[in-house]
Amino acid sequence: MASKKYSFLAGLLCLFTSYGFAQTTTTTGSIGAYDPADSSVIPSRRMPQHTEFMNGTYNYPAKPKNMWEIGIKAGSFTVNGDVDGKFFSPGFGVHIRKAFGYLFSARLEYVYGIAKGLSWQGSSQTSYGQGGTGNPWQRLGYTGTVYNNYKSKVQDLSLEGLFSLNNIMFHQSRPKVNVYALVGVGASIYDVKVNALNGSTPYDFSGIPAGTYKTRKDVKDALKNLMDDSYETDAENAKTRRPNLFGKTLRPVGQLGGGIAFKLNNRVNLALEDRVSITKDDLYDGVQWTERGDFTRDFDTYNFLSLGLNFNIGSKSVEPLWWINPLDYAYQEIRKPRLMILPKPVLPDADGDGITDQFDQEQTPQGVPVDSHGVSLDTDGDGVPDARDKEKITPTYCQPVDADGVGKCPCPDSTCFAGYTKTGACEAALGTLPSVTFSGNGVSLNNDAKALLASVASRLRNSPECKIVVTGYCASSKSEQQRSWDRVNAVISYMVEKEGISQDRFFWNYGQEGGDCNTIDLRAAASDEQGQTTVPAPHPNLRRSK
Structure with missing residues (x-):
């Protein structure tokens, strides 16, 4: 019976785990999103x-205000005792849960279960049983082999602590699957009946x-064909020796268990859980003694394997903290500072x-004009x-220059230009003009290009x-034009x-x-050269601004 139960549990875990991880790329909605700067949730x-x-x-x-969780669940409720239990017996539960931190939360839970069992091994121990109502088979006069069975109605109320096991994640933001363990204490009442009569006949x-x-x-x-489903006879109990409530035996219990919850959205999640009550x-x-006849006391436990639907309730609150990765804020600030106080950078x-x-290619004396690379300007x-240039604009025909940047022109007056055209004069005056280079498909000037154009403007x-x-x-092509x-x-x-x-x-x-294609050339115009000083764009719809 136990192997079937855990095989079923393993199958459900595989199914919902695959669902949960398939949802890891879902975008977190606005409800419950946590911004540490939002004072409305504080x-x-x-x-x-x-x-x-x-x-x-x-x-x-x-720490922000966070939502409460309420949940309902149903599943299989079984008693693990001296008589073989039936796996698929109904159980129901409700709870309310509150987080006290990102890893720990507390839950108040009520569970009602109906467990059934039937032993396939006959027992002749018709005299065992002590106190309370005694052995039912003995009370009804059975003397031969009997087959123990029961229908146990159990209710418990417990306070449980839950520990989230995968809330802190270093390589993912918020978890879509929450794995948790639980431990708790509480009290249960139970009432057990035996199917010992067919009507009023043993x-x-x-x-x-x-x-x-x-x-x-x-x-x-054979037993199913023989027996009905009446469960009319009180089983052996200890009501006269134990505390009771509402006429049912009252016992303290402890709980151990674990579960896995799958976030459907920021308000609803689905949880698969197994809880054992000791x-x-x-x-x-x-049945108080084992059926082996050695009269060894073997305390019972009961198990509740359930599938539940949980709802987050509350307004102006974030999601329950077990759904929030506490590293979110820290990683966001490291990656893209928003609230972090950063010192002013000093370069x-x-x-x-x-x-x-870092970018200076020349250490220049104070006050020396430099280009974008930190290199001393040399306009001419x-x-x-x-x-140090005492003649900042020296025509190329007057170069080379002396140590002070003063050129030696071949002729002191205008007679030197006799026979020269005006074109030659402009070429001589302006010298060889630089070319401007663009990168990629860009049409914007970089700092180097602007420095070159500044020297051309000076000329x-x-x-x-x-x-x-x-x-x-x-x-x-049109785009190249x-x-x-x-x-x-x-x-x-x-x-x-x-x-x-x-x-x-x-x-x-x-x-x-x-x-x-990426170069723009500049040259001096001839004296008689004609050209257009304004030209409209050939393809305005393809025009780029930068």
Whole structure:
């Protein structure tokens, strides 16, 4: 009987465990969600702690109000005693449960069960039994072999402590399956009846199979055919020697058990539980001594295997704490600080140029202008940093320069330019202009590109008669045409809006072939060169802003 019971229990555990783990990806709903900063779920007596926590003077958040649980259950109720019990006998229970922490909760539970049993081994011990009502078979005058049976109605009320075994989880947020163990104490009353009469006539057990070759099935089939289901006779009991309540024997009991609950949603869960009640009484099955005839006292226990539906009740409260992982808050703060008080970061900058040492490629003297990499600026590219350059814009035809950045031009007056076209003059004045590089499909300028354009703008200010051509490449598709236009536009817009250079000094030249798609080239325009200073977007619907 026990093996069948636990095989059934194992099967149910496998079924619901697979269900529970299949639900682990379910998103937690808003009901019962716990935010340590939410004062509405903090009871008034813990508000001082909550205030200190929010002010950063206390490390631990206040414990929130959490819901109560009420539950109903039904299942198989069996007595484990001297007589073989029937596994599928009905039992019912109700409880109310409250958490006192994330791991421990207490439960007040009432259980009512009806257990039945029938022994397939005959007994001739018609004289055993002491006190109380005595042996029923003896009272009814049986003298031969009898077959012990019983129908026991048991009620108990117990206070139980429950311990959640998987609430603290290091690799998952809230559990969808809760495994728990329980221990408790309580009291039970019971009343046992025996099926000893057919109407008012004792049974004649002489026709029941006997001898070496009898089988359990043969005996039980014969007994079922012989006996009715009346259970009319009081079994042996100790009412005169034990406390009683409502005319039934009253006994203290202890409980041990465990269960597994499966969250259906934040208000409802399904629980599979097995609870064993330990008694110091040998009459829960109506037989005080073992049927072996050795008159050894063997105290009975009873078992309640149940499937229950539990409901969380309460408003302005979080879920019962056994459904909350206490590491949630800590991990959230480590991953993405929200309430954590963080010190202001201090990044070292040894040379004080505004570029942190982590990214600074040159330790420069104080006050020296630098680019985004911390390298001294050299606007005219003559090899002398601006901080020491006494001629910051030296035309390329006057280079190389001396140690002070001063160039040596080949001619002191304008006669040197005789025979030169204006185009040559602008090329000489502006020098070789840098190219601007973009990454991926982006159309925004990085800090390096802005530094290059700043040097170009400086040259244009010193040569107000010169214009430049801004060239972009690639036009094999609409998206490439638009991306080329966007990048040319990004360069010209920066020069106009940030550097203050007039729009009419830039000629548009996008979607050309023979160049790198990610590069925008700049060159001095010839004196007689014509170009467009404004060009509409070829495919506005594909235009990118960054």
